[in-house]
Amino acid sequence: MSDRGPVLPPIFVSPRARWIAILSLLALLVLAGVGLVLFDYSFGSMLDAQTVRETVESFGLLAPLVFILIQATQVVVAPIPGQVLALAGGYAFGPVLGTIYSLIGATIGSAVAFGLSRRFGRPAVKRLVHPLTLEMVDGFLEDHGRLAVFLVFLVPGLPDDALCFVCGLTPLPLSHLVVLSTIGRIPGYAMLSLAGGRLATNRPLEAILIIVLIAVLAALAYSQRERLLEFSR
Numbered sequence: 001m002s003d004r005g006p007v008l009p010p011i012f013v014s015p016r017a018r019w020i021a022i023l024s025l026l027a028l029l030v031l032a033g034v035g036l037v038l039f040d041y042s043f044g045s046m047l048d049a050q051t052v053r054e055t056v057e058s059f060g061l062l063a064p065l066v067f068i069l070i071q072a073t074q075v076v077v078a079p080i081p082g083q084v085l086a087l088a089g090g091y092a093f094g095p096v097l098g099t100i101y102s103l104i105g106a107t108i109g110s111a112v113a114f115g116l117s118r119r120f121g122r123p124a125v126k127r128l129v130h131p132l133t134l135e136m137v138d139g140f141l142e143d144h145g146r147l148a149v150f151l152v153f154l155v156p157g158l159p160d161d162a163l164c165f166v167c168g169l170t171p172l173p174l175s176h177l178v179v180l181s182t183i184g185r186i187p188g189y190a191m192l193s194l195a196g197g198r199l200a201t202n203r204p205l206e207a208i209l210i211i212v213l214i215a216v217l218a219a220l221a222y223s224q225r226e227r228l229l230e231f232s233r
Contacts, residue, residue: 057092064101067092071105075161076113082106083156086189087211090196098193103182106189110164110181117168125169129162137166146172146180153184156218160185188214 059066071085089098117125126134137159141148152158167177191214198207
């Protein structure tokens with residue numbers, strides 16, 4: 001690397017590349033705009049499942065599409081925890097549809113993050129992902145490969161959004177990221193959507209127990225991460 005610091009790679013090397021860059025940027029802006037406009041720039045309310053539900057339901061028949069776009073947005077610009085949205089999805093649509101819509105949205109967002117990273121390279125990713133997080137995920141991937149990708153998506157609380165950007169810097173195919181992220185997210189999203197469904201039917205104690213169970217399982221998985229990762233060595 002030169003003393004001048006990282007330089008962005010050339011973008012418009014051909015008409016096709018120009019359109020790819022433009023469409024990628026438009027996708028990012030649209031996703032960000034949807035997230036900001038729908039929530040009236042109130043980031044505090046994004047953490048409230050009831051607020052998310054009421055906002056989504058106000059769109060009537062378009063509610064599933066709106067929810068999917070919001071879920072995709074949180075992967076790319078990360079103002080909304082995906083777990084909160086999975087809970088809200090179950091609250092608004094029921095456990096089954098809530099899980100499906102959350103997975104579709106998260107997969108779209110992951111693909112957009114991956115594509116932006118692969119198109120614009122590491123210098124651009126450094127502007128989006130905290131350097132310490134980038135370094136940690138980099139090392140994790142180098143040491144453990146695809147199993148590391150799966151585990152990050154499987155265990156709630158790990159930097160899965162940042163991972164989507166980092167994977168775009170590796171030879172990992174997009175199709176592999178889609179499969180690993182979708183399968184890895186299913187247990188957590190399904191349980192959170194189930195908890196949201198319990199809240200919607202006035203069974204808060206059951207919802208709390210499910211959330212506590214998720215937290216315990218996540219803590220156990222994290223504490224045993226070295227043993228789990230031994231399988232990839």
